[in-house]
Structure formats: C-alpha cells, structure tokens
Amino acid sequence: MAAAAIMLAPLPWATGVSASDALFPLAVTDDEGTEVTIDAEPQRIISLSPANTEIAFALGAGDRLVGRTDWDDYPAEAAELTPVASFTGVNMEQVVALEPDLVLAAGNFFTPPDDIERMRELGYPVVVIYAPDVPAVMADIELIGSAIGAREEAAALTAKMATEFDAIGEAVAAIDARPRVFYPGGSEPEIFAPAPGSVVADMVTLAGGDPITTADAAAWAIPLEELIVADPEVIILGDANYGICPADVAARPGWEEMTAVVTGDVRAVDDVPVTRPGPRLTQGLASLARAIHPDLELPAFPPDAPLCEGAGA
Amino acid sequence: MTTTDLARERAAVRQGTFEALRRRPVVLGLIGLLALAAAVVAGIGLGSVFISPADTVAIVGRELLGWPVAETWSRAHETIVMELRLPRVLTALVVGLGLSVAGVTFQGLLRNPLADPYVLGTASGAALGAAIGVLIPLQIVWLGLGLVNILAFVGALTAIAIVYRVAGGGGRATMTSILLTGYAVGSMLAAGLSLAMYLSGSQLRQIFFYLLGSLSGADWQSLAVGLPVVAIGSLLIMLRARSINGLLLGDDTALHLGVDVRRERAILLALASLVTAAAVAMAGLIGFVGLVVPHVIRLLVGPNARLVLPLSALFGASFLIWADLGARVTGELPVGIITAVIGAPVFVLLLRRYRAGYQL
Numbered sequence: 001m002a003a004a005a006i007m008l009a010p011l012p013w014a015t016g017v018s019a020s021d022a023l024f025p026l027a028v029t030d031d032e033g034t035e036v037t038i039d040a041e042p043q044r045i046i047s048l049s050p051a052n053t054e055i056a057f058a059l060g061a062g063d064r065l066v067g068r069t070d071w072d073d074y075p076a077e078a079a080e081l082t083p084v085a086s087f088t089g090v091n092m093e094q095v096v097a098l099e100p101d102l103v104l105a106a107g108n109f110f111t112p113p114d115d116i117e118r119m120r121e122l123g124y125p126v127v128v129i130y131a132p133d134v135p136a137v138m139a140d141i142e143l144i145g146s147a148i149g150a151r152e153e154a155a156a157l158t159a160k161m162a163t164e165f166d167a168i169g170e171a172v173a174a175i176d177a178r179p180r181v182f183y184p185g186g187s188e189p190e191i192f193a194p195a196p197g198s199v200v201a202d203m204v205t206l207a208g209g210d211p212i213t214t215a216d217a218a219a220w221a222i223p224l225e226e227l228i229v230a231d232p233e234v235i236i237l238g239d240a241n242y243g244i245c246p247a248d249v250a251a252r253p254g255w256e257e258m259t260a261v262v263t264g265d266v267r268a269v270d271d272v273p274v275t276r277p278g279p280r281l282t283q284g285l286a287s288l289a290r291a292i293h294p295d296l297e298l299p300a301f302p303p304d305a306p307l308c309e310g311a312g313a
Numbered sequence: 314m315t316t317t318d319l320a321r322e323r324a325a326v327r328q329g330t331f332e333a334l335r336r337r338p339v340v341l342g343l344i345g346l347l348a349l350a351a352a353v354v355a356g357i358g359l360g361s362v363f364i365s366p367a368d369t370v371a372i373v374g375r376e377l378l379g380w381p382v383a384e385t386w387s388r389a390h391e392t393i394v395m396e397l398r399l400p401r402v403l404t405a406l407v408v409g410l411g412l413s414v415a416g417v418t419f420q421g422l423l424r425n426p427l428a429d430p431y432v433l434g435t436a437s438g439a440a441l442g443a444a445i446g447v448l449i450p451l452q453i454v455w456l457g458l459g460l461v462n463i464l465a466f467v468g469a470l471t472a473i474a475i476v477y478r479v480a481g482g483g484g485r486a487t488m489t490s491i492l493l494t495g496y497a498v499g500s501m502l503a504a505g506l507s508l509a510m511y512l513s514g515s516q517l518r519q520i521f522f523y524l525l526g527s528l529s530g531a532d533w534q535s536l537a538v539g540l541p542v543v544a545i546g547s548l549l550i551m552l553r554a555r556s557i558n559g560l561l562l563g564d565d566t567a568l569h570l571g572v573d574v575r576r577e578r579a580i581l582l583a584l585a586s587l588v589t590a591a592a593v594a595m596a597g598l599i600g601f602v603g604l605v606v607p608h609v610i611r612l613l614v615g616p617n618a619r620l621v622l623p624l625s626a627l628f629g630a631s632f633l634i635w636a637d638l639g640a641r642v643t644g645e646l647p648v649g650i651i652t653a654v655i656g657a658p659v660f661v662l663l664l665r666r667y668r669a670g671y672q673l
Contacts, residue, residue: 088522088645089529092397097362099389109515112522114459114530121532122396218514 041149042102049106054278090115164282172208181209182232190221207289240268245308268307345627352634356402404531411543413629416603418585429604433495434472437502442468444509469590525647526599546588557618
C-alpha cells in the first residue's frame with residue numbers, strides 16, 4: 001500500500017543538523033531562494049506569520065520577538081507583541097519604529113511581495129518562510145533556528161517532532177482502513193478543498209486517510225459534482241472553528257448521499273494545529289488521526305477539546 | 314447690468330458666504346494653497362507612529378533644506394519621515410492633482426458631467442494591465458517601477474488608444490460615439506480583468522487592493538518617474554484652457570471661435586490620458602477625486618476652465634492628502650473608500666446649495 005510505504009521510508013527531516021558553527025555574521029538562503037545576510041544574533045525579531053511566531057517561541061526566542069501579525073494567537077504571550085501586519089498588508093511605519101534586526105516574513109503572498117521588497121529596500125534582513133508540504137515545515141524550523149541563532153534548539157525540536165510523527169505513523173499503520181477523507185476548509189461560496197501535495201493533503205495521508213483533493217496544485221476549490229463522485233467516507237470539518245458542524249453538512253443539498261453523511265462519519269477538528277506549519281503540527285496530526293479513526297489510541301497526546309458539542313460525532 | 318446678473322446678485326444674497334467666493338477666485342486660490350500647506354504638514358506629521366512635531370520639522374529641515382540642527386531623534390523616526398511619509402504625501406499630492414486636472418479635461422471634452430478620468434476605458438485597461446503584471450511570475454524593475462505599475466500605465470494608454478481608433482476619433486466622430494465606444498471597450502477589458510482575478514489564486518488579494526487604490530507603496534523612485542509626467546501633462550492642459558472653454562460650447566461654436574476642434578480634442582485627450590495613466594500607475598484606481606473635485610470647483614467659480622483647472626489641481630491635491638491621512642490613521646483602509654465617504658456628502662451638500670445655475 002502506497003501510504004504505508006510513505007510511513008516506513010526514512011523521513012527526510014530525520015537527518016542530523018550540524019549544530020556547530022552558529023556564528024554570525026551568517027548568510028542563509030530563504031524559501032524563495034534569496035540569500036539573506038544576518039550580521040549579528042538577532043535581538044529584535046518581527047514575525048509576519050502565526051507559524052513563524054510559534055516557531056520562534058518554541059525555540060526559546062519569544063523574548064527576542066518585537067512584532068507580530070493580527071492573527072498570532074499562540075502562545076498567549078504573543079498577544080503582548082506589537083501588531084505590525086493585518087490583512088491589508090504590513091504597516092511599514094510600525095516596522096521601522098520597532099527597528100528590527102530580522103524579519104521573518106511568510107511566502108506564497110501571505111506577506112505581500114511588495115512589502116517584502118520594501119523592507120529589504122529599507123535595509124532589514126527579511127527571511128521568507130514558506131512550507132509547501134510537511135517535510136518543508138521541519139526544514140523551516142531549522143532555517144529559523146539558524147537565522148535566530150538557535151540551531152541546537154531547532155535540531156532538538158525537529159528531532160522530537162520526527163519521533164512524534166513516527167509514533168503516530170506506527171499507530172496509524174496498525175489500522176488497516178484507509179478511508180477516503182474529505183477535509184473542507186470552507187463551503188461558501190465554493191467548496192474549499194486541499195490541493196494535491198499540500199500540507200493538508202500530506203497531513204491527511206500521514207493520519208491514515210486517503211485525501212480527496214482538488215484537480216491540481218493551483219486549484220483551491222472542488223466542484224460539488226466531483227465531490228459526490230469522489231464519495232468521502234469520512235468528512236473532517238476543518239471549518240468547525242468557523243461555526244460549521246456535522247448537522248450543517250447533512251442539511252446541504254447534494255451532500256446527503258455521501259457515505260460519510262449516511263454513516264454519520266462527519267467530525268469536527270480544530271484546524272489551527274492541523275494547518276499551521278509550526279511546532280504544533282504533530283498535535284494537529286494526532287487530532288486529525290483520531291478524527292479519521294475514532295478508535296485510535298494515542299495516549300502520548302492530550303485529548304482534544306470537543307467542538308460542536310452535542311451535534312454529531 | 315443684465316437680468317442674469319441681477320438674478321445672480323439676488324442668489325448671492327440668498328446663498329451667503331459660499332457664493333461670495335464665486336466672485337473671488339484669488340481668495341479661493343489662497344485658501345487652496347493654505348489647505349494644501351496644512352495637508353502636507355499634517356500628512357508628514359501624523360501616522361500610526363507618533364513623532365513629535367518639533368522632531369518632524371527638524372528632520373525635514375535638516376534633510377531637505379540643510380538646517381544646522383542637532384540630530385536628537387532616532388534613525389527609525391528619520392526613516393519614517395523621509396522614506397515613508399514624505400514620498401507618500403508628495404505622491405498623494407501629485408496623484409490628486411493629476412486626477413483632478415484630467416477630470417476637468419474629460420468632463421469638458423465629453424461635455425458630460427458624469428465623465429471622470431477613467432471614463433474612456435483607462436480604468437479597465439490599467440486594472441487589466443496591473444492584474445497581468447501580478448500574474449506574470451517575473452520580478453522586473455524598470456526605472457524603479459515594478460511590472461504591475463508599468464503594465465498599468467501601458468494598459469491605460471492602450472485602452473484609450475483603442476477607443477480613439479475604433480471610434481474614429483481622428484475623423485468626424487462625435488464625442489458621444491467616443492464615450493460609447495469607451496464604455497464598450499471598457500466592458501470588454503473588465504471581463505478580461507474578471508477572468509484574470511478568477512484565475513489568480515493566492516494573488517487575488519494583490520489585484521483587489523490595486524483596484525481599490527492605495528498610496529502605501531509610494532516611494533521616491535516611483536515619484537521621480539510619475540511626477541514629471543503629471544506635472545508637464547497638467548501644465549500643458551492648463552495652457553490649453555481656452556480650447557476647453559471653446560469645446561464646452563459645442564464643436565460648431567468652437568470652430569467659429571477659431572478652435573481647431575479635431576486637433577485640440579486629440580491633444581487634450583492624449584494629455585489627460587497620459588496624466589491619468591501616470592496617476593494610476595503610481596497609486597492604483599483611486600475613484601471619486603477626478604469626478605467630484607472639478608464639480609465642486611465649478612460650483613464655486615463657474616465653468617471657466619482657466620479658473621477651474623488650477624483650482625481643481627490645488628484642491629484635488631490637498632483632498633487626496635487628507636483622504637490618505639484618513640486611510641493611514643484608520644489602519645490602512647483603502648483610500649478610495651475614504652475619498653467617496655468624505656467626497657459624496659460634501660458634493661451633495663454643495664449641489665443642494667446651488668440647485669439653480671449649475672452648468673458644466
């Protein structure tokens with residue numbers, strides 16, 4: 001079985017990281033291929049994505065962060081940082097006022113490219129972080145570790161995460177079933193679905209499911225007709241945090257025929273750890289695996305807080 | 314004194330202080346200059362980061378005018394004033410000025426009060442160009458301008474060139490047929506824009522913000538390219554105020570007054586389009602300025618283009634600086650929303666005051 005082969009192959013991030021010469025000045029190549037020179041160990045770091053913020057905190061550099069985005073909600077201490085970016089882009093005045101010596105931006109247009117360009121023109125080292133799949137998240141943690149002078153912490157974190165991925169992989173491999181899983185990220189106005197090869201599709205595979213994806217990597221929605229033909233056996237509500245519950249899904253025209261709806265295998269999950277490419281990804285994978293396989297035992301991971309109480313599951 | 318003058322006199326008594334300005338364009342010009350100066354000072358002094366007025370003045374004085382003042386401020390504050398706020402305020406000034414002058418020109422040429430700088434397909438052309446610029450995965454920078462700005466400029470000019478050619482603007486085409494052709498071509502380009510947006514995936518936000526217009530990307534380089542185009546274009550238009558006045562009376566009358574209608578129309582269209590394209594390339598599609606500022610000025614001083622053009626330039630410039638300041642302090646709301654929210658009620662208020670006697 002293909003999925004099992006993925007489980008058993010040596011994980012690409014499991015290779016060791018040389019934790020030796022963590023010396024500045026330092027040149028790192030970011031995820032867009034730009035070489036960025038960092039003169040000294042950064043003491044005033046701006047993070048421009050919730051994942052970057054979580055990684056910096058997990059690497060013990062939370063006290064060196066000075067700026068964040070409007071969406072940084074974890075850990076709780078992140079709320080005390082100055083917000084410098086919202087959906088309208090980066091507030092350049094605030095960035096300049098914070099006098100950062102490192103900016104951890106986000107790729108794939110999350111941080112507007114014009115703003116990245118502008119910050120570089122203004123002389124700030126900007127490292128762009130973007131993980132297209134799960135192994136890349138581990139690489140990003142190590143990239144951020146290098147950039148902020150916390151290589152050993154990063155190596156320790158990725159090693160711990162690799163162990164956790166392995167543990168979940170083994171538990172999942174013990175179960176024979178590989179249900180067809182649909183993970184909607186929202187259903188209005190279109191049905192938003194994971195693209196093939198995306199982090200979410202990877203996560204569903206690692207959690208022991210067969211992900212139903214969009215037609216290609218550039219498409220983010222799936223037509224209802226195709227979804228009906230794909231016939232999901234399990235529906236995991238990635239939009240449960242936004243008020244969508246199993247009862248809502250059953251009430252949608254066209255959805256009532258899907259196997260998952262007929263058998264009642266529509267379950268909610270907290271999408272943040274599942275989709276945020278940061279240190280809580282293993283926690284997210286555990287939640288996802290338990291949502292796909294309700295009988296799965298993963299005692300190492302804390303139980304999930306119930307979503308959609310009293311409605312389904 | 315004719316009866317019209319008498320009627321105006323009575324209206325003046327009834328309508329009070331605003332009407333008094335109608336007779337005093339010089340006073341209005343001085344008010345405009347003061348408003349512009351106040352807008353520039355406020356625009357440089359205020360923002361999301363507090364910098365004391367004394368520091369702001371000292372930074373600008375030292376960096377621009379070489380004042381011998383000691384550096385008591387942080388590098389960050391100097392960067393904010395010199396690299397972020399100053400180019401942004403000046404870009405707002407140039408764009409507001411350009412759009413207002415282009416608005417007067419298009420309204421005069423088309424003899425249509427609903428005309429604005431975007432009416433002949435320039436907006437759709439620029440937007441489609443910008444969208445294509447966003448979608449092309451290349452980082453091209455030419456003269457300090459990104460691909461998006463360059464293609465927006467090219468798109469705006471291409472659109473109007475197509476409209477002019479298709480309508481047969483060089484021949485006997487009436488301005489009505491040019492206007493309608495502009496609408497048709499604009500609709501087609503808008504469909505292309507919708508398609509580009511539909512296919513844009515994660516870049517949709519970038520296109521969307523371009524459509525709403527913003528001055529947040531303003532820097533010295535784009536200002537250095539845009540400023541000469543807008544300044545020279547606007548100046549040349551102002552030198553042709555007499556032609557605009559003639560054309561306002563209708564093609565035949567203009568011809569009898571000695572205006573070479575075809576030639577003047579072509580030149581004015583080209584100049585106004587150039588100014589619009591430069592403004593659009595610098596700041597995206599900022600609506601309402603080019604439509605309303607000329608009308609407000611006409612309500613105040615009457616239809617004479619010799620007065621309307623320079624006064625619109627002055628007030629349009631300060632209006633956009635104020636609107637952009639509003640955008641900045643409200644957390645980067647799109648400036649087009651601010652211009653409409655402030656501009657529309659003011660415009661309606663003035664229209665109600667002067668219900669009688671408005672002419673283009």
